[in-house]
Amino acid sequence: PVHRRVLYAMFDSGFRPDRSHAKSARSVAETMGNYHPHGDASIYHTLVRMAQPWSLRYPLVDGQGNFGSPGNDPP
Numbered sequence: 001p002v003h004r005r006v007l008y009a010m011f012d013s014g015f016r017p018d019r020s021h022a023k024s025a026r027s028v029a030e031t032m033g034n035y036h037p038h039g040d041a042s043i044y045h046t047l048v049r050m051a052q053p054w055s056l057r058y059p060l061v062d063g064q065g066n067f068g069s070p071g072n073d074p075p
Contacts, residue, residue, distance in 0.1 A: 002046045005035040007060065021064045 009031040015022055028043045036043060049055045051063025054070040 002031075002036055002042055003050065003060070006031050006043060006046055006050070009035055010061070017062065021062070 006027065010027050012034075013026070013030045015027060024044070024047055027047060028040050031043050032038075032040055047061065048063070048067050050060040051067045052070075053059050
């Protein structure tokens with residue numbers, strides 16, 4: 001699944017909880033370049049979903065900025 005690929009790419013690139021935030025484009029580029037060469041849309045959606053506290057019981061990444069709303073607002 002793409003979740004595992006994103007998390008491994010972030011780990012492999014040195015994106016750790018004890019370091020400063022990085023642009024999501026860097027994580028997407030690392031994932032797409034090394035592990036998921038099928039386009040960036042699914043990677044972006046996965047990264048956003050992993051940062052939303054209402055999507056998962058435990059958010060897997062610490063999102064900084066706008067990561068959507070719990071309502072059914074259009075993008």
